[in-house]
Amino acid sequence: MGKKIIISATPEETRMALAEGEKLVEYVVERNSEQHIVGSIFKGKVKNVVRAIQAAFIDIGREQNAFLFLAEKGDVSEGQSMLVQVTKDARGSKGPTVSRELALAGRYVVLMPFSDYIGISRKISDKEERQRLKNIVAAAKPEGAGFVIRTLAEGLQEEKLSADINQLLATWRVIQARERHGQAPLLLYRELDLAVRIVRDYLTSDVDRVILDDAVIYRRVGELLKDMGSCLPAKLVLYESKDDVFEHYQLSEQIAGISDRKVWLDCGGYLIFDYTEAMTVIDVNSGRYSSGTSLEETVMRINREAAREIARQLRLRDIGGIIVVDFIDMHTEESQQEIVAILHEALASDKMRPKVQDITVLNLVEITRKKARQNLSTVLYDACPTCQGSGRVQSQETVSIEIRRRLRELMNKSLSSKSVLLQLHPRVADWITKHELKQMEREFSCSIAIEADAAMHVEAFAILDNTKLDK
Secondary structure (H helix, E strand, C coil): CCEEEEEEECCCEEEEEEEECCEEEEEEEEECCCCCCCCCEEEEEEEEEEHHHCEEEEECCCCCCEEEECCCCCCCCCCCEEEEEEEECCECCECCEEECCCCEECCCEEEECCCCCEEECCCCCCHHHHHHHHHHHHHHCCCCCEEEECHHHCCCCHHHHHHHHHHHHHHHHHHHHHHHHCCCCEEEECCCCHHHHHHHHHCCCCEEEEEECCHHHHHHHHHHHHHHCCCCCCEEEECCCCCCHHHHCCCHHHHHHHHCCEEECCCCCEEEEEECCCEEEEEEECCCCCCCCCHHHHHHHHHHHHHHHHHHHHHHHCCCEEEEEECCCCCCHHHHHHHHHHHHHHHCCCCCCCEECCCCCCCEEEEEECCCCCCHHHHHCCCCCCCCCCCCCCCHHHHHHHHHHHHHHHHHHCCCCCEEEEEECHHHHHHHHHHCHHHHHHHHCCEEEEEECCCCCCCCEEEEEHHHHHC
């Protein structure tokens, strides 16, 4: 099943979709008003050091100071200048996260200018090929610097690998020169824009098409592929129709469903996604599925499909941090380990390198996943002004009870009117009219008029003396 990368660019935003066949597996949105700075390198200045939490806050010239975890590198003092690289974008009230361990990503290798070693992707398994690649890198590597060899380097000609190394070393020399002559805070290196990063990081041998709807970016990507001497089979396609490119490739409905709390499985089961400040909780439910010949078979069919879909949803929703999955109860260790193995396999292609912990006796699985960008939900959505992001508002009955409570207080103190006006949200007004109005009028020995106001908050109400208003 071939993969395709679809990139849509407008003056306001750039969107990318990675699809396997007709199925969306990854979706990224970057707004031009909110620059993505992960990977960018700054000369920053230490504003303050907080030893109690082993952290320093670094002025990198942005609106918010960056957070640097000190760990063993505690040799930091206020006012000191240093090179840092952004590892996480700013999120809400939190500034970006930075590191002093720098990395410059190329097509085939990653330069680690302060780490004197050579690493290699675990996905390159052939021992002779691993050694060949290490020898090429060792010959080009300056003393004191390090490289990580990426999966795409497997089988690559020495000339192309050396060219990638030399390009990164030249970029590093430019960064060093800017750092020597510039005052902090100063941006020294900006990561490539989304369209180019996507091609660099996602274009693999199993991608057969890269589709772009912008002629300028189409030419840039074409030049990039030419410069890299890419021998990958992907065909570059310029989409020239005025219709939305994601609609054309029948991905719009899947994109719209990314924010859904409930995700149905093909077998009839479903997943529920709940988000908290500290973690994401995913609940697996049997739903409509009941076709197995035994309970264990039914459970395993749902759990197997759920494990694969969860791996897809983590990428699609770009969920990071701690994820806890509550699978349907399995009663044998063999069944539990099968589900863990499916999760490992399904998550293997995720670039954020999720780690799956073992399953508990309660059939809970903990997954940790790296986080670099803002959550997709925070880019696309604001907190609901009605429920303030909680997902709940008071029921009509709850608001009605509060109105009665308030009326009792007023009747006992100052209000002795024989005619009261209640101003309410329409859904509460309708409920009280149908269920409570007559009882309320009897209790308070007055007539109560209801006025629906759609502009009011669903939990808000106003109690007015209608006698005075009539006059």
